[in-house]
Amino acid sequence: MEQLEYDILEYVVIERLAQGGREKLKVDGLNLSDWLQSLASFWGHLCKKYPSMELRGLFQYLVNQLKKGIGIELVLLQELIQQMANVQYTENMTEEQLDAMAGSETLRFQATLFGMTRNNKALSRSTVRLRDSLLPKEDPKLAIPLLLLIAQHRSMIVIHADAPYIKMVSEQFDRCHGTLLQYVEFLLCAITPTSTYAQLVPSLNDLVHKYHLDPEVAFLIYRPVMRLFKCLGSEIFWPLDVVDENFMESEENDCEPSSCHDIVLDLGPEKNPITWSDLLETVRSMLPIKSWNSLSPDLYATFWGLTLYDLYVPRSRYEAEIAKQHAAIKALEELSDNSSMAITKRKKR
Known part of the structure; x- marks a missing residue:
């Protein structure tokens, strides 16, 4: 055709x-x-x-x-x-x-x-x-x-x-x-990489206020971008690494952890840098003011920003898949042609 x-x-x-x-x-x-x-x-x-x-x-x-x-x-x-x-x-x-x-x-x-x-x-x-x-x-x-x-x-x-x-x-x-x-x-x-995706999608503020998306949908789109927030002057990315590193430093130096201004999303000259505090201001505007009497914007952002993989590791599934791969290798080795060359060739497939 x-x-x-x-x-x-x-x-x-x-x-x-x-x-x-x-x-x-x-x-x-x-x-x-x-x-x-x-x-x-x-x-x-x-x-x-x-x-x-x-x-x-x-x-x-x-x-x-x-x-x-x-x-x-x-x-x-x-x-x-x-x-x-x-x-x-x-x-x-x-x-x-x-x-x-x-x-x-x-x-x-x-x-x-x-x-x-x-x-x-x-x-x-x-x-x-x-x-x-x-x-x-x-x-x-x-x-x-x-x-x-x-x-x-x-x-x-x-x-x-x-x-x-x-x-x-x-x-x-x-x-x-x-x-x-x-x-x-x-x-x-x-x-790929995620930074390319981050360049394409609007900011969280635009998703919520310009395009009027529900918070859960806005975070669904923006969640991968949140992984690019990192501490200034280091390669420590949000979420857990930032918290752990800051906590360890505060324990050693007996001082407060780094402020929200030290966690920044910098996507290059085409977009203005966004600090974590800027993100929290956007989060604060998503819900009525009285909602924050019993809930912090940081917790709200963390809740929607984390994935299930951050909270739970399905160990049994990993073990089952590993066992399945071992069984597949064993089945290959038990084939009629057991010469080293044949086994090596089958493993490469």
């Missing part, structure tokens, strides 16, 4: 989405129509298989729809991220998978492989293609506008949902929230 034919195919898909006359929800008002789900699945597989498929037109369509308050077509974004980047939002997870999600990136990836391999070259290439479609060298770059619109749409569903039953509203909310989690996870995986 030539590039023109790929473009025509994308136009047909967008036209099918934009056409009226076909319901995008089933009669129950909860589940997506079969034709929409099938179209999304078809589009995800197609874009993964054929590198010449242009994605920016579809992303622009989704942005335009979200501006109108319509988010049902986000199922196409879900399928694209799932097929091209293997980032999946799964509601029905086993106990083992849930426990593994509290672990490191490697353990989380291992728990949600779904048949994929970590070093899959085709998967890596399709992930880069998806990222470059959202962040092309030339404008418009739709990655962050799409992120903000999804986050805003999540907040507006409860207010503007056109549904007669609360269950329909909750289903729409859950679907949008799942897409938001999946999209943020994809951005964090695809945009």
